[in-house]
Amino acid sequence: MTDEDDSDRYRAPALDKGLDILELLAGIDGGVTQAEIAKRLGRSPNEFYRMLDRLVRRGYVTRLEGDRYSLTLKLFGLAQLHAPVRRLAAYATPLMRDLAVQSKQANHLCVFDRGAVVVVAQQEAPEYWGISIRVGSHMSLLNTGSGHVLMAFRSPEERSLMIAEYERHVDDNSQPDDYRDRLNMIRERGYEVMPSAQTGGVFNVSAPVLGPDGRAIAAITCPYIQVLNVPEAPSVDQVCQMIVATAKKLSELSGADVGKA
Template identity: 70%
Template sequence: MIQEEDRYRAPALDKGLDILELLAQIDGGLTQAEIAKHLGRSPNEFYRMLDRLVRRGYVTRIDGDRYSLTLKLFGLAQSHAPVRRLVSYATPFMRELAEQTRQANQLAVFDRGSVVVVAQQEAPGYWGISIRVGSHIGLFDTGSGHVLLAFRSQEERLLMINEYSSSKEHPTVAKEFFDRLDQIRERGYEMMPSAQTAGVYNLSAPVLGPDGRAIAALTIPYIALVNVPQAPDMTETLELIAETSRQLSALAGSEALNAK
């Protein structure tokens, strides 16, 4: 008699999922032979499946003959309920941050090769720099992009850069750029002049998941406010955004955000 759990087996699907689950646990990727050895099968069984996973963008080839996960699964997850929950929980914190700093702020994530603004809070006064929700912004020349890269492993940084660059022109990524990312990670934030608007500074801090990886970047496009009583200066604003990002990071690791 066929057991209930085997009645609707899909061997090809199981094989593909076995590969994805295995590669998710391995840093540096595996060769086809190593995948077969881990899964107790013949290497020839995996050739077509690996080819399809590469063509669909879930797996990439590195160092010639090694296979590693891309960030496509991460991007799919980002576009689903977790991001909506993050935005929902972040909104009151972003509103309070705007009131404290007298500046606008925004929340951005890395989603399928793009840096996307998923939430935006207007400044409470007349003046502020706003970016529309849904806007795609730069990975290399924005505070949000720098923070999203900084709080990832070097392997993940390269995957993000490759995904971002697949449909865009980009400068050669020099060692100095990665050194800058390490400095951002060490100090916990990015502070840089805007590459798009004169007189604006990007103040960006990470929203970290339970594993310490950046799942989002919180950014204030800081402008010096004149004749605004008690408006925080840049140093005070940086302290406020850092504290808000810590609160959101704690929230990101809570059962509430991860609940289904």
């Protein structure tokens, strides 16, 4: 049996059709119609109706105005949880440990996955007190420092896709009127500091870990609390500087040109 015969023997036409659509959409900005998809793939439009419907329902493709289809960030989110993220967490661990010792605070590393902010690494505070978030925890994209940073260092189009993924999984889709202005401000100053929306007396201090293209691939965050029984404990402003410095080191390890970021 030849390789070609063996390939035909194990064909999965429906799977091939779905992969053809995903690969096509991956190389197109702005979306395309069902008819355009069929034309580019050399098939009848009717062949793709059910497949597009399933891809939309499973969250891999979104339907835009004008009956155009575009990829969501679901595939990107799935990829983030595999080897690259494990490597990033491994690189980050000693830096996060140093950050915890210097800041007297806990910290964690997060990535975006299917509409949520997911903790992939965590470091405890060195003293008795600290706010720790468990590895594997899913947090809100819209009202956490990590979520703000992950969106701030993406394009407006990517932000919209991220929010659409978030809204697909939660009932609350409200956004503050000044939301875009805040993300732009975070991008300009390089970090986020905000009162926690979940815990009183806690400030989220977050900075982006950038990839080679200047986009955020992760966020490192410290849930800052004022430690009263440790006189030498750094202030929130000092912790901001430490977070930014640690994020810069991680970005360099990821291949980012932080001089241009």
